[in-house]
Amino acid sequence: MSTTDYSKYAKLSPFELKDNLMALAQSRTDRLMLNAGRGNPNFMATIPRRAFFQLGLFAATESEFSFAYMSEGIGGFPRSQGLMARFDDFILENKDKTGVLFLNKAISYIRDQLGLDADQFLLEMVEGVLGCNYPVPDRMLRISEEIIKEYIIREMGIKNLNSDGFDLFAVEGGTAAMAYIFNSLKENKILNPGDKIAIGSPIFTPYLEIPKLNDYQLEQVHIAADPALDWQYPESELRKLEDPSIKAFFLVNPSNPPSVKISDESLDIIADIITKRPDLILLTDDVYGTFADNFQSLFSICPDNTILVYSFSKYFGATGWRLGVIALSHNNILDQKIQQLAAKDQQILTERYSSLTAEPAQLKMIDRMVADSRTVALNHTAGLSTPQQVQMVLFALFNMMDAAESYKKALKTVIRNRDAALYRQLGVQHQDNDNSVDYYTLIDLDQTCRSLYGDDFADWMNRIKNPTDLLFKVADETGVVLLPASGFGVTHAGARASLANLNEYQYAAIGKSLRAFAEAYYQEYQNEHS
Template identity: 50%
Template sequence: GNPNWIAVEPREAFFQLGLFAMDESKRHELRPGFGSPAEKKGLVTRFNAFVKKNAKKSGVSFLKKAVVYAHKELKMEPAEFISEIVDAMLGDHYPTPDRILEFNEKAVHPYLMKEILGDKRYGKFDLFATEGGTAAMAYIFNSLMENKILRKGDTIALGTPIFTPYIEIPHLNDYKFVTINVEQDEKKGWQYPDKEIKKLENPKIKAFFLVHPSNPTSVSIQPESFKKIANLVKNKRKDLIILTDDVYGTFVNGFKSLAAAAPHNTILVYSFSKYFGATGWRLGVIAIHEKNILDQKIAKLSARDKAILNKRYSTVALYPEKLKFIERMVADSRAVALHHTSGVSTPQQVVMTLFSIFCLLDKKGVYKKRAQDILLKRFKTLYKGIGIPCPKDPYGTHYYTIIDIPKLAQKRYSKSFATYLVKTFEPIDFVVRLAQERAVVLLDGGGFDAPNMSIRISLANLPDAAYENIGKSISWLLEQYYKHWKSNPSTSSQASHKASPGTAGRSAARTRSLQ
């Protein structure tokens, strides 16, 4: 899923800002090779001179626009904003505030409102900048346990298919959760059917974890289901915690996070990695409404549990019982005792700010359209290569797709052939042979709780032309299975004996026999 594109303009602005920051640091050298923090006096004048002198250089124009936007829309005086981003660029202070730098929160909050929540009416969310979405998830799970909101043995629901680590995490010794799958329906375009949503009415389910839009099925929840989840939380499950990973939300027009459906119940995780081609930067954020059920659950804990937690956070706050869950998460991220050094590095937060302002300035959504076009073109090329109609789904991201091989086999050849595939070969047989014989490496969909013998394809990380070869290779290999089935009379009897995990060797032998 690592994208092969780079958002250029905000990066150019970042590096131009770095050059200006270094000029400022070298104005007062302590010793040869030792700069000093930037001097605030006259900083705006020197910044304007830098912009004028370098006006034709890439990134400078956007940098100037970012300062103007921060002033007009984010209500930050140029002197204040420039001073803070220059200091952050130099990285010569610990992040303060540690949860998120003030200028960064002022930029990221409206970005999330625009791109992920789709509206400003949902109120204010507190933000915690993290080292990517994966760190965010680790911090959330840890703090939910530390603050006794979730406990070992609790029941949680997973929206499946889902990113494989989210299947694995609940069963670690740290958590030992009981999991109930809320399953998308392939026949309904990978949407959650009513009967699956109804599972969330079960009061034993403490939390619902999902990736939205989904990974690997790459669709967002349609409006009807969205409303049903909102009504369920509002009327039947006011205590339900929702944890939603919305990293792919920007690839769907009109996307809305479940944080819009249930703002007071939802922990929203967003990462800048996919949309901006920034996986190496490790830029993530956790958003929790300033009025949320997590703080309410902590307030309702027993006196004994409160005493334990007050002792835990006594070095963080004078009145630890008043510490919000999101602030506890910041402390927990550095084992509490090291909380004074918590927080994402300050240069990383400058990048987050520039990415956010870049999209906020893009009123016509030019960048979004181009990012979506990259994926859609590859998506169409892939399906053309396979030789099947390209699915049209207004809720799809086109970032990934699932190809259900038995379903394709039945549609292209016959139901009996599809049955033969499922009953004769290991679920991963198809992807293994694809790698061995065509040098095409794809992931097994079953690892994501997608259908067995399905394959998950990322449309984000290869050149456009590669997807035609992938599609043709899938089609070619399926044909080889079919030819073997048709030419070997004994295969009809084999079809009644499905290979078990213990018969991998025999499955491999059968694979070789197809060549």
């Protein structure tokens, strides 16, 4: 066993720690690094990508019609007149290509199932993929928004809110959504320095780190999920939200890293709390919801209290595309809170947004987010780039048109087989339940030791071994990269492994390496006690 001192890394964020772990794991040439530290998937949806590139070829040809007399590669704006007829010809000429076949089906789906104007849709997509104009409207392209609303309704389990009841803001992934939401809540004096916010933990690390920044200075109250309850929130923890001094509750659902969705019972408790705390703001980050069975977002339970964040990055293997949305209901409490501000604060906000509208006091919160995302003065150039919005739409249509849910079922099988392979080689029983999603897994170091070699060995490990040191030793001596659970607000020693970014045999190798590592420590324990 290595005797290197790793204590200097103890205070690093797990995502900064990752680089140091990777450096150690790559320090030897006689093995491969197995990096299960980050959640970037190694799978992706190819059909909507093929459709995107085929649409781009068609759109480029359309653009060239306008300046066909020139030889310098100059095109113009696509023409709406006869566009669908020319697209039909393009379909016939290329009908053997997967992406083109998908585009043809998408036009039918838009017209025959969603009841939208197919001609306007095609024009929006052609102009959008060319990126030849500013995003108009800046919050989200009109028909694109209607399509993504339908996708959100279906995937987030929304039963009591139709597409006319909420707005979407297309953003550069879930990370941009977080930044914009925190900033606008501050700028609009909904959250102020010293305010209490509740954090559902364990949770994606930035939700723990952002409130501490000088920009916000928010006091955190942790709502702790219990591993003994399969990582559900105990009712006693959720009831903390009845404290009127808590302004907001931020959570990731399904959770990161326990990777379980909130149970129906917990959803009912939160709904009951909202009847007593109708002023409580809920922020739910539901990026992993598409991997869950029968998922239901808080946005479907308490739409007027909830800010919904959804990202397309993980499910479609599109982290590099930076695609996400923020959803707010038309009757959201954020708009109400702004109207209830003191006259002095309302005047400050009127001045802030006065360049945008003749009635800045009536500006909706979601439109304030759009403006704030570009420091207000640049609101006229706000919005997610139009090619990004086009790819987002094609991803959503791909999912909605898959009536048999073949893609979804395949992804669930892939990640759950990886989970089984890891724990099988580790030699530890891993129990799933109906709420498990398995995008990540939390390897409980204490329970693993107890399961493999008994309580006395586990007590010895807990007494003399630092969990962060252990992860560095694992990286150094086995080439396996895992992230410390403590960086996500987990209160016991553990490691987070992504089940999305390696192949099944590699997860089996991780389990085998960890088992060998535990065996070496057990030998050390036996030598001490012999």
